[in-house]
Amino acid sequence: MVAREVARRRTFAIISHPDAGKSTMTEALALHARMISEAGAIHGKAGRRSTVSDWMEMEKARGISVSSTALQLNYRLDGPDSDDITVINLVDTPGHADFSEDTYRVLTAVDAAVMLIDAAKGLEPQTLKLFQVCRHRGIPIITIVNKWDRPGRTPLELIDEISERIGLTPTPLYVPVGIAGDFKGLLDRTTGNYIRFTRTAGGATIAPEELLDADAALAKEGDDWINAVEESELLSEMGQDHDQEMFLAGQTSPMIFSSAMLNFGVRQLLQTLVELAPPPQGRAAIDETVREVTDPFSAVVFKVQAGMDSSHRDRLAYMRIVSGEFERGMVVTHAQTGKPFATKYAQAMFGQTRATVDTAYPGDVVGLVNAMALAPGDTLYVDTKVQYPPIPSFAPEHFSMLRAESAGKYKQFRKAIDQLDSEGVVQVLRNDIRGDASPVLAAVGPMQFEVVTARMKTEFGVDTSFQPLPYTLARRTDAASADELGRQRGVEVFTRTDGAMLALVSDKWRLQYIEKEHSDLTLEPLVATA
Ligand code: G4P
Numbered sequence: 001m002v003a004r005e006v007a008r009r010r011t012f013a014i015i016s017h018p019d020a021g022k023s024t025m026t027e028a029l030a031l032h033a034r035m036i037s038e039a040g041a042i043h044g045k046a047g048r049r050s051t052v053s054d055w056m057e058m059e060k061a062r063g064i065s066v067s068s069t070a071l072q073l074n075y076r077l078d079g080p081d082s083d084d085i086t087v088i089n090l091v092d093t094p095g096h097a098d099f100s101e102d103t104y105r106v107l108t109a110v111d112a113a114v115m116l117i118d119a120a121k122g123l124e125p126q127t128l129k130l131f132q133v134c135r136h137r138g139i140p141i142i143t144i145v146n147k148w149d150r151p152g153r154t155p156l157e158l159i160d161e162i163s164e165r166i167g168l169t170p171t172p173l174y175v176p177v178g179i180a181g182d183f184k185g186l187l188d189r190t191t192g193n194y195i196r197f198t199r200t201a202g203g204a205t206i207a208p209e210e211l212l213d214a215d216a217a218l219a220k221e222g223d224d225w226i227n228a229v230e231e232s233e234l235l236s237e238m239g240q241d242h243d244q245e246m247f248l249a250g251q252t253s254p255m256i257f258s259s260a261m262l263n264f265g266v267r268q269l270l271q272t273l274v275e276l277a278p279p280p281q282g283r284a285a286i287d288e289t290v291r292e293v294t295d296p297f298s299a300v301v302f303k304v305q306a307g308m309d310s311s312h313r314d315r316l317a318y319m320r321i322v323s324g325e326f327e328r329g330m331v332v333t334h335a336q337t338g339k340p341f342a343t344k345y346a347q348a349m350f351g352q353t354r355a356t357v358d359t360a361y362p363g364d365v366v367g368l369v370n371a372m373a374l375a376p377g378d379t380l381y382v383d384t385k386v387q388y389p390p391i392p393s394f395a396p397e398h399f400s401m402l403r404a405e406s407a408g409k410y411k412q413f414r415k416a417i418d419q420l421d422s423e424g425v426v427q428v429l430r431n432d433i434r435g436d437a438s439p440v441l442a443a444v445g446p447m448q449f450e451v452v453t454a455r456m457k458t459e460f461g462v463d464t465s466f467q468p469l470p471y472t473l474a475r476r477t478d479a480a481s482a483d484e485l486g487r488q489r490g491v492e493v494f495t496r497t498d499g500a501m502l503a504l505v506s507d508k509w510r511l512q513y514i515e516k517e518h519s520d521l522t523l524e525p526l527v528a529t530a
Pocket residue numbers: 016017018019020021022023024025045048095146147148149150258259260261262
């Protein structure tokens with residue numbers, strides 16, 4: 001039973017730069033899986049446009065989930081009446097423009113990533129950062145070139161950019177027929193056939209597809225077809241054909257061209273997920289034994305979202321199931337404390353609506369309500385104990401000192417810091433010189449600081465202020481190097497809550513200077529170590 005459920009599951013995330021079309025694509029996928037009957041149901045226009053300030057308003061209103069959620073789609077590749085269902089879990093990365101650790105953590109919960117790029121813009125900074133995390137974790141990547149209905153680059157230009165800049169070899173499964181801005185359809189490189197799309201009003205419904213053989217395609221599209229065929233042949237000559245092993249090893253990337261807005265290429269993405277993306281696999285525990293998917297239930301918490309309801313101190317922990325069958329109501333053990341945890345109120349998410357789940361399988365994401373003791377990286381299990389390695393923390397790039405405005409609130413302030421620290425909202429750094437009253441918070445993206453200020457006030461009743469510190473990078477160091485580093489200008493040494501010693505350095509020139517003058521000191525880059 002579990003093996004069958006696992007075989008038909010695919011869990012992935014879309015990695016992209018803001019505005020490339022992730023929300024539109026998410027909606028298009030939901031439309032194709034017939035979860036919604038018209039595009040526009042999940043992300044209203046206003047939702048898509050939400051800015052930093054809207055986001056804080058939403059958090060304050062405590063109504064809307066803006067952090068990672070998982071959308072489960074039941075997709076029937078063979079048509080709406082088929083019994084052959086693939087369960088697709090799309091784990092959403094935070095949609096706002098800021099970049100935080102949440103985004104990275106989500107990537108520890110997926111088995112594949114879809115790298116969505118804008119046909120006119122190619123690789124953009126946030127895509128690159130997320131790509132590095134995927135590569136580090138060895139996650140297979142499917143590339144989708146979106147907005148092909150708008151003027152953009154040529155397929156070969158985009159392929160070159162990806163190969164040269166990030167060393168990932170795109171292997172297009174389809175070649176577009178018609179240049180960017182004149183998207184007619186796709187040449188299916190596996191069959192040699194032509195999939196011709198028809199626009200629907202406003203792109204609100206599934207675009208009808210017509211399947212033509214090569215002769216019919218030539219008759220219909222003339223030069224556009226000839227160009228597509230030539231491009232496909234050129235790719236084959238260059239050895240850029242799909243190779244499943246290379247894809248799973250993260251070396252090559254099946255590539256698709258789409259217009260999420262017109263629903264072109266969306267079915268092809270779903271088909272690729274069903275046919276090529278890997279199903280959930282067993283996972284190695286800290287002691288390196290592997291828990292297979294068919295072993296008893298176990299799961300990893302990858303995201304904690306708190307304070308959605310300020311009166312209840314609501315705390316929702318999202319777990320990704322690693323092995324076994326999950327049944328709501330099951331009492332599981334929290335590996336970090338050894339304490340039991342009751343799962344009476346397990347929930348799955350659809351858009352902004354929560355629904356109760358009764359059973360779930362490896363690859364699925366389930367939200368646990370009132371999960372006060374759970375933190376990102378924690379393991380839950382039944383039967384034989386298992387504990388998975390912690391989620392790595394990422395190299396922070398923003399550092400600020402946090403202070404309570406009123407000294408009278410010191411106790412709540414400390415409690416709040418511990419709470420936010422354990423949830424992984426920010427990293428907390430301390431040293432003897434600064435003392436406990438003004439810890440230094442380290443973040444991957446500056447919006448993490450705003451979240452802290454807002455939650456300090458609404459949940460703990462403490463007004464706080466930030467004072468940015470003049471450091472831009474962190475390096476891992478050790479006790480033996482700490483004293484000498486502490487004497488350097490533009491450097492300050494801290495201990496993080498997990499015990500790691502970090503040297504914060506003003507800028508890369510200062511770092512280069514110290515590395516040159518004091519080559520005996522430990523200064524290691526902080527990298528993801530998943
Ligand atoms: P994001 O989640 O990655 O940030 O992007 P989102 O889907 O919100 O899309 C950003 C903008 O790009 C939106 O336009 C959206 O309509 C447009 N878009 C997405 N996919 C496509 C596509 O395939 N083709 C074209 N031509 N446009 C696309 P907007 O002007 O910001 O909003 P709206 O007025 O369309 O709502």
